[in-house]
Amino acid sequence: MKKLFTFLGLAAVMVLSLFLAVVTGDYGPWYFAWLVGTTMIVMIAAAGAVMFDKQDEELAKKGIRER
Amino acid sequence: MDMLINPTVVELSRAQFALTALYHFLFVPLTLGLSFILATMESVYVITGKPIYKEMTQFWGKLFGINFALGVATGLTMEFEFGTNWSMYSHFVGDIFGTPLAIEGLMAFFMESTFVGVMFFGWDRLSARAHLVVTYLVALGSNLSALWILIANGFMQDPRGGTFDPNTMRMQFSSFVDLIFNPDAQAKFVHTSIAGFVTGSMFVMAISAYYLLTNKRKDIALRSFRIATVFGAISTIGVITLGDALGYIDAHAQPTKLAAMEAIWTTDPHPVSAAWNLIAFPSRSEQKNYFEISIPYVLTPLLTHSEDTVIPGIIQLEQEAKPRIANGIKAMVALKAYNEDHGNTAALATFKKYENDMGYGFLAKEFAPDQDLAKVNASNLPSVLDKTAKATIPNVWVEFWSFRLMVAAGFFMLALFAFAAYYSLKNEIEKHPLLLKVALWSLPLPWVACEFGWITAENGRQPWTVYGWLPTFVSASSHSVGYMIFSLIGFTLLYSSFIAVELYLMFKYARLGPQEQHHHQPEPQTAGGGMAGQPAFAKPSLSPKH
Numbered sequence: 019m020k021k022l023f024t025f026l027g028l029a030a031v032m033v034l035s036l037f038l039a040v041v042t043g044d045y046g047p048w049y050f051a052w053l054v055g056t057t058m059i060v061m062i063a064a065a066g067a068v069m070f071d072k073q074d075e076e077l078a079k080k081g082i083r084e085r
Numbered sequence: 086m087d088m089l090i091n092p093t094v095v096e097l098s099r100a101q102f103a104l105t106a107l108y109h110f111l112f113v114p115l116t117l118g119l120s121f122i123l124a125t126m127e128s129v130y131v132i133t134g135k136p137i138y139k140e141m142t143q144f145w146g147k148l149f150g151i152n153f154a155l156g157v158a159t160g161l162t163m164e165f166e167f168g169t170n171w172s173m174y175s176h177f178v179g180d181i182f183g184t185p186l187a188i189e190g191l192m193a194f195f196m197e198s199t200f201v202g203v204m205f206f207g208w209d210r211l212s213a214r215a216h217l218v219v220t221y222l223v224a225l226g227s228n229l230s231a232l233w234i235l236i237a238n239g240f241m242q243d244p245r246g247g248t249f250d251p252n253t254m255r256m257q258f259s260s261f262v263d264l265i266f267n268p269d270a271q272a273k274f275v276h277t278s279i280a281g282f283v284t285g286s287m288f289v290m291a292i293s294a295y296y297l298l299t300n301k302r303k304d305i306a307l308r309s310f311r312i313a314t315v316f317g318a319i320s321t322i323g324v325i326t327l328g329d330a331l332g333y334i335d336a337h338a339q340p341t342k343l344a345a346m347e348a349i350w351t352t353d354p355h356p357v358s359a360a361w362n363l364i365a366f367p368s369r370s371e372q373k374n375y376f377e378i379s380i381p382y383v384l385t386p387l388l389t390h391s392e393d394t395v396i397p398g399i400i401q402l403e404q405e406a407k408p409r410i411a412n413g414i415k416a417m418v419a420l421k422a423y424n425e426d427h428g429n430t431a432a433l434a435t436f437k438k439y440e441n442d443m444g445y446g447f448l449a450k451e452f453a454p455d456q457d458l459a460k461v462n463a464s465n466l467p468s469v470l471d472k473t474a475k476a477t478i479p480n481v482w483v484e485f486w487s488f489r490l491m492v493a494a495g496f497f498m499l500a501l502f503a504f505a506a507y508y509s510l511k512n513e514i515e516k517h518p519l520l521l522k523v524a525l526w527s528l529p530l531p532w533v534a535c536e537f538g539w540i541t542a543e544n545g546r547q548p549w550t551v552y553g554w555l556p557t558f559v560s561a562s563s564h565s566v567g568y569m570i571f572s573l574i575g576f577t578l579l580y581s582s583f584i585a586v587e588l589y590l591m592f593k594y595a596r597l598g599p600q601e602q603h604h605h606q607p608e609p610q611t612a613g614g615g616m617a618g619q620p621a622f623a624k625p626s627l628s629p630k631h
Contacts, residue, residue, distance in 0.1 A: 046271055052274065
């Protein structure tokens with residue numbers, strides 16, 4: 019039952035996202051650009067942090083440093 | 086509407102609104118940007134489970150909290166200022182302007198403030214994922230709050246979604262959809278929001294640079310620096326391109342703003358070779374630039390994104406305004422006749438014919454004999470037209486230079502973020518102390534850019550509060566000069582104390598920085614992790630006494 023509710027919840031989020039994308043894409047292209055752009059900026063910045071940890075682990079393996 | 090308001094009161098009302106708005110906007114952009122940076126840091130925490138990202142979120146969150154509280158406090162007065170100092174404006178467009186303003190208030194004080202409380206005090210009461218959702222809601226709430234005030238501002242810049250009703254003598258809603266999807270509001274929102282992202286990035290980058298230069302918590306500083314520089318580099322590209330888009334939209338909606346922004350006095354009939362003024366010293370009285378450094382072939386593609394669009398100069402725009410002013414005078418005279426006798430259908434028909442130029446008639450009132458448009462006749466009409474036409478142009482000097490200072494700051498920050506992100510991604514940032522010092526001392530730049538950006542936007546809209554419909558000089562309340570001076574001094578003192586408190590607390594906690602932690606928490610069950618049970622502000626890593 020919990021899985022079903024999770025599935026329904028995520029399906030609702032997906033439908034809402036598609037609805038928002040269609041409406042804002044048609045009537046508010048700049049709002050749509052903000053939604054997509056902000057998501058992208060957050061994801062790339064988060065990826066940068068994950069990359070930092072990976073680089074740090076590699077340096078630690080080489081015995082150079084660990085922060 | 087027969088008597089004009091004392092011009093000194095109008096100027097003092099403008100000064101007071103400019104002061105409170107510019108003060109308020111010292112706090113807003115950091116809230117807009119830092120909230121999403123916190124969400125980014127917490128996302129990494131939830132994804133990787135590494136406690137250091139939770140510590141980073143909490144540390145930067147504390148600085149966010151200081152700024153947020155003062156931002157809300159300074160914003161409150163502005164909501165009421167529309168009613169107290171701009172009562173004619175509120176009467177004229179309140180039906181339209183009040184709606185986004187009310188939604189903005191609801192967003193700011195209910196959604197945003199509620200979730201801010203949960204974000205600060207919910208670390209030990211929510212799961213990590215639930216807390217992350219709350220942090221995102223804070224970020225979304227603060228930006229949505231900005232969205233609604235910028236929709237309201239968009240209406241002032243390019244009025245859409247409303248029509249004037251001669252029976253009620255005010256503008257009324259015709260389309261809510263037109264109001265919220267107004268291109269000016271859209272472009273302004275994305276430009277302003279992303280400018281906030283740049284501000285948040287600069288804040289985190291500069292303070293992280295300080296920690297790196299002083300060897301303080303390098304683990305947090307290097308990670309914060311990485312997130313801030315990547316976030317900032319992309320955001321700065323965004324804010325510049327979106328600023329260009331906003332300028333493009335404004336070029337159609339407000340040609341006078343564009344001409345003043347670029348100090349274009351005469352129309353160049355050859356758009357391909359038209360020169361763009363890099364530097365100029367404009368003279369309004371002589372309608373020319375005393376000195377200018379211009380680059381040919383740049384103006385037209387830069388402003389119109391084409392090669393063959395002629396950009397009208399200020400002198401041409403003044404001439405083009407004259408027929409609208411003449412029509413506006415007819416509209417205003419007819420409107421007055423209709424108001425005296427609602428059965429006067431001929432007056433209503435005349436008003437309807439010239440309704441779209443009504444604002445220009447309003448504007449002419451200042452220069453009409455005895456400020457009575459009914460006294461404008463064939464002999465004094467040319468003089469009224471000349472003076473009113475000149476009044477349609479904003480202050481060119483202020484517009485030209487505020488725009489350039491904003492753009493210069495933007496491009497400098499782009500270069501800084503690009504270099505900083507490059508060396509951070511190569512993991513070599515510590516080898517470049519000079520760059521770290523530049524990053525630290527560049528901290529005020531995004532605020533400088535934001536403030537000059539608003540001066541460009543609002544000075545460029547003059548002489549209107551609602552572009553083309555309502556002049557500024559009839560929008561104010563009829564207070565006494567003494568009252569305005571008293572309240573202006575009061576606001577200056579109050580807001581200066583807010584700034585002093587903000588700077589004191591920010592410097593105190595930023596200098597203190599996150600404290601050393603020699604223990605590593607296990608994978609947390611709640612967002613509070615190993616420190617569950619303690620209030621967020623009492624955590625050892627954040628205590629100012631350490």
